[in-house]
Amino acid sequence: MAVSVEGLASAVKGRVVEAGSTEYDEARALYNAMIDKRPAAIAYCVDEADVAAALRYGVEHDLRIAVRGGGHNGGGLGSVDDGLVIDLSPINAIEVDAQAKMARVGGGALLKDLLDATHEHGLTVPVGIIGTTGVGGLTLGGGVGHLTRELGLTIDNLVAATVVLADGSVVQTDAEREPDLFWALRGGGGNFGVVTSFSFRCHPVTTVLAGPVMYDIGDAAEVLAWYRDFLPAAPDELGGFFLFASVPPGPPFPEELHLRKVCGIAWTQAGEEESDALREARAFGKPLLDGVAPVPLPAWNTAFDALYPAGDQWYWRGEFIREIPDEAIAVHAEYGPQMPTWKSTMHLYASDGAAGRVGNDETAWSYRDARWTGVFAGVDPDPANAGAIRDWARAYSDAIKPHAMGGGYVNFHMDEPDRVRGMYGSNYDRLARVKAQYDPNNVFRVNQNIQPAA
Numbered sequence: 001m002a003v004s005v006e007g008l009a010s011a012v013k014g015r016v017v018e019a020g021s022t023e024y025d026e027a028r029a030l031y032n033a034m035i036d037k038r039p040a041a042i043a044y045c046v047d048e049a050d051v052a053a054a055l056r057y058g059v060e061h062d063l064r065i066a067v068r069g070g071g072h073n074g075g076g077l078g079s080v081d082d083g084l085v086i087d088l089s090p091i092n093a094i095e096v097d098a099q100a101k102m103a104r105v106g107g108g109a110l111l112k113d114l115l116d117a118t119h120e121h122g123l124t125v126p127v128g129i130i131g132t133t134g135v136g137g138l139t140l141g142g143g144v145g146h147l148t149r150e151l152g153l154t155i156d157n158l159v160a161a162t163v164v165l166a167d168g169s170v171v172q173t174d175a176e177r178e179p180d181l182f183w184a185l186r187g188g189g190g191n192f193g194v195v196t197s198f199s200f201r202c203h204p205v206t207t208v209l210a211g212p213v214m215y216d217i218g219d220a221a222e223v224l225a226w227y228r229d230f231l232p233a234a235p236d237e238l239g240g241f242f243l244f245a246s247v248p249p250g251p252p253f254p255e256e257l258h259l260r261k262v263c264g265i266a267w268t269q270a271g272e273e274e275s276d277a278l279r280e281a282r283a284f285g286k287p288l289l290d291g292v293a294p295v296p297l298p299a300w301n302t303a304f305d306a307l308y309p310a311g312d313q314w315y316w317r318g319e320f321i322r323e324i325p326d327e328a329i330a331v332h333a334e335y336g337p338q339m340p341t342w343k344s345t346m347h348l349y350a351s352d353g354a355a356g357r358v359g360n361d362e363t364a365w366s367y368r369d370a371r372w373t374g375v376f377a378g379v380d381p382d383p384a385n386a387g388a389i390r391d392w393a394r395a396y397s398d399a400i401k402p403h404a405m406g407g408g409y410v411n412f413h414m415d416e417p418d419r420v421r422g423m424y425g426s427n428y429d430r431l432a433r434v435k436a437q438y439d440p441n442n443v444f445r446v447n448q449n450i451q452p453a454a
């Protein structure tokens, strides 16, 4: 029987889309088409009062509540079967104070909006590599990307937030106000409340020297061994993630390389003047292609958007990695070339440098000693290939596990409930106590869920 949401539409100011309406299928769609959830209703909240009203309605009617930022979560944690989706997309305003080098960002904004708005002022905030991802989910999980080594994780640049709590009250939090909540928000996912506004410190980066250097996939072991030794010793200013991928079948890539499986490194360095480290990196080996060029940061930071539009099938796994021993290199060299579809990929995001100099207990992200945040992503538009992409990502990540740190990045998981504790690592118990303080009834449980401490 359909769950009743009578009275919801009059409780909130924003649009409410109910199951069965003509707009329903479009409104419930998530980025990952492998996830097919059917909520009772989607409430497009326009401000904090709206979020509070929707929350109260959901709690009073005993509905499971999901909070949707950009809807990019691999496991579809921005939605819930038969429950209420609080959609934050109308809360997407961005105000940049260029003098103070601060950006105040609505909880439903997308990375590309933040990148464009700050770029206009010659500034940026370090975020993830795809522009259509939500600032909300990305930040609450941590946020790794091109500039992590130089500027830290996204959470390392968060200075304040406005949060609607489970009881509908609104709090401001920062290092001084509700400090436990502020600590927990920086890596604890959506467990503690609905963040309607994030305030970030900005940095003067406009142009980057960036692009992929791609090698024959048969050179993978040699390239990865060199990268493993080179990058941790390189200055923070140089970022670069190792990848397996297939060359996209279109410009600007040369036709003879289209769809060829390759390994490579996607390099990023702020500014236009090539550093010695980047010059040395580009001189390594025999690349098939060197695409490094000066480019406005928002262009580089959205360069993969067209390749990965909403509506593909995705299957994800994640691992934190400290060392890449030769045995792990052999695993990569075996599984990387087996990518089952041309969109499937494996990335090792560098998360050392500035991010690695923060203590494991200073924020809720408890893997500061990881040098890499690895993601194994099977991707394809065709649902018929769902099994193949899942099997490959699982087998590859399982084979790497003996060489990984145990936990995995909260934002790179979908269907591994037994790994949730490990995702928060040594911070889990403190997070559970903060959860008990701010959400004792676990209203926010459609996430990588932390159980409130008894």
Ligand SMILES: Cc1cc2nc3c(=O)[nH]c(=O)nc-3n(C[C@H](O)[C@H](O)[C@H](O)COP(=O)(O)OP(=O)(O)OC[C@H]3O[C@@H](n4cnc5c(N)ncnc54)[C@H](O)[C@@H]3O)c2cc1C
Residues within 6 Å of the ligand: 031, 066, 067, 068, 069, 070, 071, 072, 073, 074, 076, 077, 078, 079, 088, 107, 108, 127, 128, 129, 130, 132, 133, 134, 135, 136, 137, 138, 139, 140, 141, 142, 143, 144, 145, 189, 190, 191, 193, 194, 195, 196, 308, 411, 412, 446, 447, 448
């Ligand atoms: C193509 C692609 C590329 C990616 N690249 C990167 C990358 O480079 N770096 C990286 O770190 N991650 C990356 N990710 C992972 C990404 O960070 C997570 O998928 C993240 O959960 C997406 O956030 P969202 O707001 O879009 O998702 P949603 O599905 O909307 O939400 C995800 C979770 O966050 C919660 N949430 C979202 N917004 C709020 C809010 N304002 N208040 C409270 N809770 C909230 C939701 O309740 C849910 O539990 C990528 C994902 C995809 C699909």
